[in-house]
Amino acid sequence: DKEHRHKDHKKDKEREKFKHSNSEHKEHSEKKHRDKDKERLKHSDSSSDKHRQKHKDRDKDKRREEKGIKHKKKIKDKKGTDGKKVKKEEEEKWKWWEEERYTDGSKWRFLEHKGPVFAPPYEPLPGKVKFYYGGKPMKLSAPAEEVATFFAKMLDHEYTTKDIFRKNFFKDWRKEMTSEEKSVITDLNKCDFSEMSEYFKAQSEARKQMSKEEKQKIKEENERLLQEYGFCIMDNHKERIGNFRIEPPGLFRGRGDHPKMGMLKRRIRPEDIIINCSKDSKHPKPPPGTKWKEVRHDNKVTWLASWTENIQGSIKYIMLNPSSRIKGEKDWQKYETARRLKKCVDRIRAQYREDWKSKEMRIRQRAVALYFIDKLALRAGNEKEEGETADTVGCCSLRVEHIKLYPKLDDQEYVVEFDFLGKDSIRYYNKIPVEKRVFKNLQLFLENKQPEDDLFDRLNTSILNKHLQELMDGLTAKVFRTYNASITLQQQLKELTCSDDSIPAKILSYNRANRAVAILCNHQRAPPKTFEKSMQNLQNKIDEKQNQLSAARKQLKAAKADHKASHDDKSKKAVEMKRKAVQRIEEQLMKLQVQATDREENKQIALGTSKLNYLDPRISVAWCKKFGIPIEKIYNKTQREKFAWAIDMADKDYEF
Structure with missing residues (x-):
């Protein structure tokens, strides 16, 4: 008991420290455990076993403690749940943020998993489904037929009308053909994939019409695969894997006008896969008759498997789920770095403003670029091989053609107009007034340059x-984006939230604050295809609710008149009932109206990207706790799992 009390006391102290998480705590924590880590590394052979044993012992203690708690709760649970199963989700949650972190650069001590799930082998088309060339049916070899089906499945998509897509597809398709097929099939325009396309549409329709039992069977098989391959053991904890299925072969689409669209994404085989696990784990077995490319034991990385894809030559990874310790720690670290920027951002801003006057052109260019990254949350923009990717740019790779300068525009002075394609070929268009010195510098940078020349040629x-x-350890352009996004959310929430508002009105304020961030980060989307229809349905509900309210008010008026005439208890109760009905319908109507406003305002803005990647979740959690908003209204189940550390850590007074 003493030991348990001591542990509880220790845990409470740790939790208190983590609640007010800051750099000081991290330094203290690292110093405190540095010697322990050195000691562990000295005895590296036995470290994994000892570490796992330590976790096992601690887990046993935890289980004993939990058993005691569960025992006390048993009677209450039985009574309160009417025979339903009690969710153990809360009790089983591993609070990794309350434990010491590795300070030697290692990400884990023990890692065991089953490896990836490969795409199913190709199933040839039934004999009755034919491919035609020049109007005549032609039997294709299995490899050529498989690639033809990829094109057939996309026949109704605009991609298949694009010249670059068709050219790349035909070139790669011919590589899969036999020499005989190559000699016959020389023109893509003579190919007729329509019968194949109709077959796949019918298949898709049949899947939609499946019986409940058939759907259940598929669901059970997916669940079996998830249980077998979707989890790993990392440092004695069961962790969910993010993407344990290898992507099937198909045609590369790319975003925007990608020069490689239409190329064949080849089938990934076990021989392409590098497995990463610990030496003392049970290694994953490759499918019968195959072997892995390599098995590594690198605990300085977080991936479980990797391979190189054939289109861009980039490395793909199988990683853990966002709710895992590894991902959570990375998120937490990201927001702590952005909080460190808050402490020195004034110094950095003063520095780049001073640099606008530098005698060196390269320093002036660097200072203006940094001003844009800070003020407009622009991405830095990486150097790329020409013709390898779509023509997208960031701040450093802006060209003369991407900006226009207006000494005066619409009653504003020194206006810069930006127009370029950013990440994922999303257009960035913005007219923004800048400081006079920035404007003068831009005029200088543009002198004697052609439209295709770099704006920042010395950077x-x-x-x-x-x-x-x-300027700051760990500072990148992304840290500026994260800092500016989070600080904007915090300021907007303070300005927009009224404590007297209803919960739906407060959530509308939250979404408006989130939208201000999404606009800053240029997170756009095309309006959903069903937008008009869903808005019409919502408007119909509003009209219906208004009619109900009108009828309820009439009934209340009649009840009041009745009570005025009789003055008895029965009529008094009727008035009260009708008043409550009016109140309830008014609340329902307001919810629907708020929903309509929210949906209309966000039809072209993607709120999710900033919410999941740029906004410190502790700001949202603190806001929920301060204004009594259920966290489920802001974060769905998956997001709550991802941000469990923030939900546990932040109190209502948390400041970014």
Whole structure:
């Protein structure tokens, strides 16, 4: 008992410290455990076993404690749940943020998993489904037929009408053909995939019409695969894997006008896969008759498997789920770095303003670029091989053609107009007034340049990142985006939230604050295809509710008149009932109206990207706790799992 009390006391102290998480705590924690880590590393052979044993012992203690708690709760649970199963979700949640972190650069001590799930093998088309060339049916070899089906499945998509897509597809398709097929099939325009396309549409329709039992069977098989391959053991804890299925082969689409669209994404085989696990774990077995490319034991990385895809030559990884310790720690670290920027951002701003006057052109260019990254939350923009990717740019790679200068525009002075394609080929268009010195510098940078020349010809991403690193350890353009996004959310919530508002009205304020951030970060989307229809349905509900309210008010008026005439208890109760009905319908109507406003305002803004990647979740959690908003209204179940550390850590007074 003493030991348990001591542990509880220790845990409470730790929790208190983490609640007010800051750099001081981290330094203290690291110092405190540095010697322990050195000691562990000295005995590296036995470290995994000892570490796992330590976790096992602690887990046993935890289980004993929990058993005691469960025992006390048993009677209450039985009474309160009417025979339903009690969710153990809360009790089983591993609070990794309350434990010490590795300070030697390692990410884990023990890692065991089953490896990836491969795409099913190709099933040839039934004999009755034919491919036609020049109007005549033609039997294709299995490899050629498989690639033809990829095109057939996309026949109704605008991609298949694009010249670059068709050219790349045909070139790669011919590589899969036999020499005989190559000699016959020489023109894509003579190919007829329509019968194949109709077959796949019918298949898709049949899947939609499946019986409940058939759907259940598929669901059970997916669940079996998830249980077998979707989890790993990391440092004695069962952790969910994010993407344990290998992507099937298909045609590369890319975003925007990607020069490689239409190329064949090849089937990934076990021989392409590098497995990463601990030496003392049970290694994953490759499918029968195959072998892995390599098995590694690198605990300085967080991936479980990797391979190189054939289109861009980039490395793909199987990683843990966002709710895992590894991902959570990375998120937490990201927001702590942005909070460190808050402490020195004034100094950095003063520095770049001073640099606008520098005698060196390269320093002036660097200072103006940094001003844009800070003020407009622009991405830095990486150098790319020409013709390898779509023509997208960031701050450092802006060209003369991407900006226009207006000494005066619409009653504003020194206006810069930006127009370029950013990440994922999303257009960035903005007219923004800038400071006079920035404007004069831009005029200088544009002198004697052609439209296709670089605006910042003395600057690239690596030069900028090196400079940012000198200003603050760990500083990048993304840290500026994270800082500006989070600080904007916090300020907007303070300005927009009224404590007297109803919960739906407060949530509307939250979404408006979130939208201000999404606009800052240029997170756009095309309005959903069903937008008009869903808005019409919502408007119909509003009209219906208004009619109900009108009828309820009439009934209340009649009840009041009745009570005035009779003055008895029965009529008094009737008035009260009708009043409550009016109140209830008014609340329902307001909810629907708020929903309509919210949906209309956000039809072209993607709120999710900033909410999940740029906004410190502790700001939202603190706001919920301060104004009594259920966290479920802001974060769905998956998001709550991802941000469990923030939900537990932040109190109502948390400041970014």
